[in-house]
Structures are given as structure tokens and as C-alpha cells.
Amino acid sequence: MTSAVSIEALTKSYGKLEAVRGISFEIGSGEVFGLLGPNGAGKTTTVEILEGYRKRDGGTVRVLGEDPERAGTEWRQRIGVVLQSSAVYTTLTVREMLALFAGYYRKPRPVDEVIELVGLMEKRNTRIKSLSGGQARRLDLGLALVGDPELIFLDEPTTGFDPGARRAAWATIRALRSLGKTILLTTHYLEEAEQLSDRVAVLREGRIVAHGRPADLMGRSRGAEIRYLRDGEEVVVKTDEPTRTLHELTAQALDAGVELEGLEVRRPTLEDVYLSLTEQDDETVLS
Numbered sequence: 641m642t643s644a645v646s647i648e649a650l651t652k653s654y655g656k657l658e659a660v661r662g663i664s665f666e667i668g669s670g671e672v673f674g675l676l677g678p679n680g681a682g683k684t685t686t687v688e689i690l691e692g693y694r695k696r697d698g699g700t701v702r703v704l705g706e707d708p709e710r711a712g713t714e715w716r717q718r719i720g721v722v723l724q725s726s727a728v729y730t731t732l733t734v735r736e737m738l739a740l741f742a743g744y745y746r747k748p749r750p751v752d753e754v755i756e757l758v759g760l761m762e763k764r765n766t767r768i769k770s771l772s773g774g775q776a777r778r779l780d781l782g783l784a785l786v787g788d789p790e791l792i793f794l795d796e797p798t799t800g801f802d803p804g805a806r807r808a809a810w811a812t813i814r815a816l817r818s819l820g821k822t823i824l825l826t827t828h829y830l831e832e833a834e835q836l837s838d839r840v841a842v843l844r845e846g847r848i849v850a851h852g853r854p855a856d857l858m859g860r861s862r863g864a865e866i867r868y869l870r871d872g873e874e875v876v877v878k879t880d881e882p883t884r885t886l887h888e889l890t891a892q893a894l895d896a897g898v899e900l901e902g903l904e905v906r907r908p909t910l911e912d913v914y915l916s917l918t919e920q921d922d923e924t925v926l927s
């Protein structure tokens with residue numbers, strides 16, 4: 641695997657606060673990589689070091705073969721960025737802003753195509769200061785894509801999106817992946833990470849506490865929960881053998897001629913795994 645991003649023993653402190661405490665990972669070319677973790681875990685710090693917006697204290701960082709602290713405009717042409725907070729308050733319209741940004745790139749995507757991609761057709765002639773929060777966030781995504789970059793950093797790109805817009809953004813991210821783009825995504829929506837990421841790393845207090853494919857992280861626990869209602873009360877059965885347990889339960893119910901109301905079998909989601917990881921101490925590494 642050629643790596644688009646590689647980080648080795650990265651550290652960064654703000655005064656006494658050690659925000660990033662020696663993390664290492666690689667992102668393969670063409671991969672969607674999810675960086676997860678609670679508020680303050682060090683995600684944005686890491687991402688902004690990779691983007692060349694912050695200086696690191698220690699460790700080695702390579703992004704598209706270069707050290708972001710020294711990389712020049714050629715390198716910047718090849719990356720696209722959605723910052724966690726962008727403070728655009730402007731009287732430019734959506735279309736004008738995208739056209740302005742497109743002008744910075746040698747091979748931009750057509751502006752109208754980008755507007756369509758992020759679902760702002762109806763707002764293309766609206767001034768940015770009049771956009772809603774979610775619409776402004778969609779513009780941020782558009783600005784990251786207009787240069788047709790090969791590596792895209794998305795720091796909580798769908799925060800504030802309504803459910804429809806979120807699904808549309810997922811489709812856009814999948815389309816970018818199928819074009820061979822590399823994507824580093826941070827998100828607090830664990831379903832989003834599960835749906836989109838080839839691999840994820842979970843950060844906690846500046847350290848990686850787990851990394852691997854979402855399916856492998858979820859597959860670590862073989863357990864499942866079976867739920868149903870008995871006399872209106874919810875019964876929860878935890879089992880490591882869901883097939884057998886379900887068979888026994890349903891056999892009993894059939895014998896008794898009763899319907900198991902509300903029957904449901906639930907596997908742990910990435911969110912369940914994430915919550916258990918960010919509450920405990922041991923390190924888990926899967927790849």
C-alpha cells in the first residue's frame with residue numbers, strides 16, 4: 641500500500657497540556673480513514689498538523705511524500721480541507737466564493753458541478769452570510785472539493801447537516817473514494833464513521849486506544865442482545881451464541897403458541913465499541 645499520510649510518534653503540547661502524546665498511523669492512498677474520539681482528544685490538532693496549519697513538537701509526518709511544515713504551493717494544490725470551524729462571513733454569493741477558490745487551483749472542477757454535488761443549486765446566488773448553518777457547512781465541503789484534490793481532510797464535515805443532507809454527503813464521500821481520492825475524516829457520528837471508513841483510529845487523551853477496520857472492531861465482541869416483550873415488559877438476553885439462544889427462545893414460543901412481540905437481535909455497533917473504548921484504559925490494536 642502506498643501511503644498518502646504517515647505519522648510516527650507525533651507529539652504536540654499547548655503549554656502544559658499534552659494534546660497529542662506520540663501517535664502513529666498510516667493512511668493508504670485511496671483509503672477513507674476515520675479519526676474518532678471525544679471532545680478534546682486531539683483530532684483537530686492532528687489534522688491541522690497534517691494540513692500544515694500547526695507546528696508539531698516531535699515525531700515524523702509525511703503527507704503526499706512531504707513534510708507539511710515545509711511543503712509549498714505545489715503540494716497545497718493536491719490537498720483539500722474542511723476546517724472544523726470556518727469563519728466566513730461574506731457578502732460574496734455561493735457561486736462567487738467557489739469561483740474565487742477555483743481560481744487558486746490549476747485544474748479546478750467546474751463550479752456548477754461542485755454546487756450540484758453539495759446540493760446548493762437553489763442557493764447559488766445567495767450571499768454567504770445569509771446561508772443557514774448547514775448550508776454554510778455544505779459550502780465548506782464544496783470549497784474543499786473545488787480544487788479537485790487527491791487528498792481531502794474533512795474535520796467534522798457534516799456537523800449541522802439535516803439527515804437528508806448527511807446521506808447526500810455520504811454519497812459524495814463514497815463517490816470521491818471511488819475516484820481514488822484519499823480522505824481523512826473526523827466525526828462524532830459513529831454511524832457515519834462505520835458507513836464510510838475503511839479503517840478508523842480512536843483517540844483518547846492524545847493517544848490511540850484502538851485502530852482497525854470497523855467490522856474488526858465490532859467483530860471483537862461476538863456477543864449480541866436479543867430483546868422482546870413479555871407482558872409488555874422488555875426482556876433483554878445477552879448471549880455469545882445468538883443463533884442457539886434465538887433458536888431456543890423461538891422454539892419455546894412456538895410450542896407455547898405465543899408471538900414474541902418486538903423481537904429484535906442486535907449486534908454491537910461501532911458506537912457501542914467506541915463508548916466502551918473511550919471509557920476504559922487498555923490498548924487494542926487491530927489491522
Ligand SMILES: Nc1ncnc2c1ncn2[C@@H]1O[C@H](COP(=O)(O)OP(=O)(O)OP(=O)(O)O)[C@@H](O)[C@H]1O
Binds near residue numbers: 654677680684686
Ligand atoms: N490553540 C490552542 N491552544 C491551547 N490549547 C488548545 C489549542 N487547540 C486545542 N487545544 C487543546 O488541545 C486539546 C485537543 O484539542 P483538539 O481541538 O485537537 O480536540 P478535538 O479532538 O478536535 O476535539 P473536538 O471533538 O471537540 O473537536 C484540547 O484539550 C484543547 O483544549
Ligand SMILES: [Mg+2]
Binds near residue numbers: 684724795
Ligand atoms: Mg476538533
